[in-house]
Amino acid sequence: MKKIITLLLIVSLLCLIPLACCACKRKPAAEIWDPSKYTETLDFSQYELVFCDEFEGELNRDVWGDTRQGYRRDGYWTRDLAFTDGEGHLVIRTEWRDATETEPAGVYSGAVRTSNPQTPEIGYRHGFGYYEIRCKLPSVEGIWHAFWMMCGDVYDEDDGSTDGIEIDVFEYLPNRDAINCALHWDGYDEAHKNAHKRFEKVGFADGEYHTFGMNWDEDGYTFYIDGKKVWTSTGGGICHENGYMKISTEYGEWGDWVGTLQTSNLPVDWVIDYVKIYDKK
Numbered sequence: 001m002k003k004i005i006t007l008l009l010i011v012s013l014l015c016l017i018p019l020a021c022c023a024c025k026r027k028p029a030a031e032i033w034d035p036s037k038y039t040e041t042l043d044f045s046q047y048e049l050v051f052c053d054e055f056e057g058e059l060n061r062d063v064w065g066d067t068r069q070g071y072r073r074d075g076y077w078t079r080d081l082a083f084t085d086g087e088g089h090l091v092i093r094t095e096w097r098d099a100t101e102t103e104p105a106g107v108y109s110g111a112v113r114t115s116n117p118q119t120p121e122i123g124y125r126h127g128f129g130y131y132e133i134r135c136k137l138p139s140v141e142g143i144w145h146a147f148w149m150m151c152g153d154v155y156d157e158d159d160g161s162t163d164g165i166e167i168d169v170f171e172y173l174p175n176r177d178a179i180n181c182a183l184h185w186d187g188y189d190e191a192h193k194n195a196h197k198r199f200e201k202v203g204f205a206d207g208e209y210h211t212f213g214m215n216w217d218e219d220g221y222t223f224y225i226d227g228k229k230v231w232t233s234t235g236g237g238i239c240h241e242n243g244y245m246k247i248s249t250e251y252g253e254w255g256d257w258v259g260t261l262q263t264s265n266l267p268v269d270w271v272i273d274y275v276k277i278y279d280k281k
């Protein structure tokens with residue numbers, strides 16, 4: 001009997017070893033931002049510009065359509081809070097609005113996307129390529145800002161991300177001073193899967209411009225901050241379906257995720273200098 005117990009103990013310990021090794025090899029998904037760790041850049045000589053919006057003049061509504069209007073999480077999306085400023089910038093404003101005859105009181109934000117089911121004849125959809133946004137990030141807690149894409153059918157729960165993927169080129173969480181790069185696929189219910197990388201204490205609400213990029217090709221989804229490669233993932237497989245871009249600010253009472261919004265800090269603007277896409281030559 002003693003031999004059997006000893007044998008069982010040895011087998012149990014052996015079973016634990018692979019788990020322990022996995023645990024020590026697994027890289028944490030969040031880390032304190034240290035730009036000196038990242039040096040690799042995209043070789044632009046291998047790429048050509050195929051889309052460029054510097055946001056000069058009026059917002060090009062043939063490209064940038066509305067997100068679904070109205071209730072969004074704990075706030076509202078409304079088209080008039082996404083506008084160009086006449087100085088080459090897209091402004092995504094967040095403000096508090098008192099109730100009117102047509103709108104309830106609440107936190108309202110701008111948001112745009114290059115696709116709109118109501119107007120499928122306009123917009124812009126694209127596949128493989130390097131996508132980049134240049135912007136100045138605001139520091140008000142309780143809201144978050146994102147440049148993201150919806151590619152193929154993200155809601156299809158089969159076939160991993162080969163048939164559809166949400167690519168969050170970046171999200172900025174002012175309360176954490178964090179940049180989140182993320183991939184989501186197989187819907188948003190029980191089958192939902194994701195991969196992400198978070199950089200904290202980035203110090204990007206510094207009044208300076210920063211760039212956030214993502215290169216999507218046969219090898220995966222590779223993310224760039226200020227031109228430096230910071231993370232790469234194959235998600236649940238390479239998506240070959242075109243996608244559309246979204247630029248949005250959202251408000252939601254999600255506790256630690258975004259912190260608490262003091263409406264006295266509103267209005268606040270997220271200022272975007274450009275969006276560009278490059279294709280591999």
Ligand SMILES: [Ca+2]
Binds near residue numbers: 053
């Ligand atoms: Ca510009």
Ligand SMILES: [Ca+2]
Binds near residue numbers: 157163187
């Ligand atoms: Ca899928």
